[in-house]
Amino acid sequence: MLEQARLKRVPPSVSKHGDSPVSPPDLQPLSESAVTFHIISTSFFTFICYLSIGLPLAVLPGYVNVDLGYSSVIAGLAISVQYLATMLSRPRAGRLADSVGPKTSVLYGLIGCGVSGAVLIVAALLMPIPWLSLVVLMLGRLVLGCAESLVGTGAIAWGIGRVGAQHTARMISWNGIATYGALAAGAPLGVVIVHAWGLSWVGVIIAVLSVLGYYLARRKQATAVIKGEHLSFKSVLRRVLPHGIGLALGSIGFGSIATFITLFYASHHWSNAAFALTLFGSAFVGARLLFSGAIGRFGGFRVAVACFAIEALGLLLLGFSTASWVALCGAALTGFGFALVFPSLGVEAVRTVPQHNRGSALGTYSMFLDVALGITGPLAGLIATAFGYPEVFLFASLASLGGIALTILLYRRSEQAMGNMSVD
Template sequence: MQQAAKPKLWTKDFIIVSSVNFFITLIFYLLMVTIGVYAVEEYGATTSQAGLITGIFIIGSLIGRLLIGRFINAIGRKNTLLIGLVFFTLATLLYFVDFGVPFLLANRLIHGFTMGMAGTASGTIVAQIIPITRKAEGIGYFSMSATLATAIGPFIGLSLSQHTSFQVILIFCVALGIIGVLTALFIYVPKLEISTKTAEVKGFKLSSFIEPNAVPVAIITLLVAFCYSSVLSYINFYAIEIDLVSTASFFFLVYAVAVLVSRPFTGRLMDSKGANYIMYPTFIIFAGGMLLLSTATNSFTLLLSGILIGLGFGNMQSSTQAIAVKLTPPHRMGLATSTFFIALDAGLGFGPYLLGYIIPKTGYSTLYVILGITVLVTTVLYYFLHGKKEHAAMEELKKSKLA
């Protein structure tokens, strides 16, 4: 009887929106690892131009998330998703047009904007349709769609680039985009009732673009994403330095497996025990993974660090998103979702650029030590920004159950 009363998580709409999120993230990573080389070989772009062509996508995504978070309720959540997906696919088609590097840069910016639009919509919709009592668990499963794409996308992109042309990669991406659009047509998003008291404030106030309740946890997300960006961007360079290039190709695979295996349990624990029950251990595990990475001298150590970083940062990512959504009224979930992803994208996007100035002075090994310590220090910041409040809320909940 208790199982029958448990709200259903794996509904048709949940599966659809998770699938759509997988498709757009897969396209993002497919192009992320191939567009720079293509720009150099086909457009004669310089190395710095290739870096800008690769990275400007994230700037577009940040702009898209910042703007659409405010207008998503006015446009409609499903409409926002469909519009974003259609233009995301059209922007993918525009890569076939050769008008030089400036046009390619402009298209990458637009492509990123449309992903920010579609990604914010999908995150907002899933937060709305997940039962309240299974919010963290549901967001954990939803986030796994992006985790899978993170592991599969670069693998497919690099494999295709070695055996076929960039045009074939584009055709594959366009096909995925069309599938995403067609799939999204079948999603049902319940109408959100917004009273005049809770309606979004008009004007160009900061609260019209950023959800204040989500800012504290967004700061934590920004810092840990900044630390993780060093792994995402420089693990191959580090692997060359320590002569473990062949092993490094499996790093993100074990990372993804660690996330996939652990998230179902961490999501349920967070719903039943509270965020602190997950967040404090993940800080320690993530920091341990970074410190272990700094000492890697063999394949076992390198892959073990990947597992620890997956258990740490991988679960921290979904947990902070769940916190942001739980702290926010339903009519501002779009802003909360965009606030979270702005922080995540900013950390992952600008981290490699800033760390690029530090690496020549520290080297990779020392950098990972510094960032591991940074993660531990962020634990203290988390306590003051959210952990303390979370503990008080859970104590009140225990007292109310005992009363």
């Protein structure tokens, strides 16, 4: 009741894009079908953003290495520079969603996706001048990285603001489905487009998709910007830090599989390494579709402990596998376990800040995923060089076990805090 009274005193701000924002969802209960519609329709903008990321993902390394003639290190840098931009811009994207509204954040991000597509066209046309083409390409990747932060964080905050905080887990889960579904569809589609028409057409399609997304986002109703004191980045970071560390520990398994599963299979003289990635992704999406409601029923911490345990088991199977089918089972279990790590801990992370700092919390929390994926590659590479590829997955399983211990500590601390509040 106190929370509802507080919300009633908050005047909804006027959207800068001319539409009237809806009032806080707690005062306007929605039907189940309306909740599902708002969640999926908002996640669609994430799908467009990550389709823009996925389309050039499989073709840019070859373009830089073969067509422009640069080393594989530079080719890898052309991909990783986007993730660097994403990591650095996450906190700012969250603050923007809190201050001017998540709809505006998504619109800015879709503009950035469109600009990256246009820049990719220019880079392809400049192929006769390799150094200039590379510079333009890198600039486009930086823009795309910032756009990823704006859309990814803004879409989640927009969806939560429309359907209510009680549906946070579902919103985060569907946003993840849109993310990984778009990457899975975009990479092979980009290869087909390049083979048929050339790299510049990838840029054309990205630009067209972004314009379509921008048009649809403009038509969708904004949510009210909730007034209140915005916490500093340092304050938000301090609150979500333990949850972010848990996310990072769980993400190491994903990073290890994405980076080294092909080499692991080659070291055993097995074929169909790509099928292991397919099973990982399929199990990931399946778990989010089937079990996202478990977070609301059992709580984020309990679900996170179960997910870490399943992920650790899958990684152990991978590390000790002596047959390809065992490795496939391990990859599937890892994907199934990792699927709900982000939303289960994310729900608890968002609860540590006031409602008007939700975007900042999501942006800061998501940053730990980027950090984990950034350090997993070189760290796992050192382990593989010193011990072998199986040890990479054994190391990742230890990280998941560490996630279990951390989550149990967080759960006990939360229960103790609730007990103290009830006594007071």
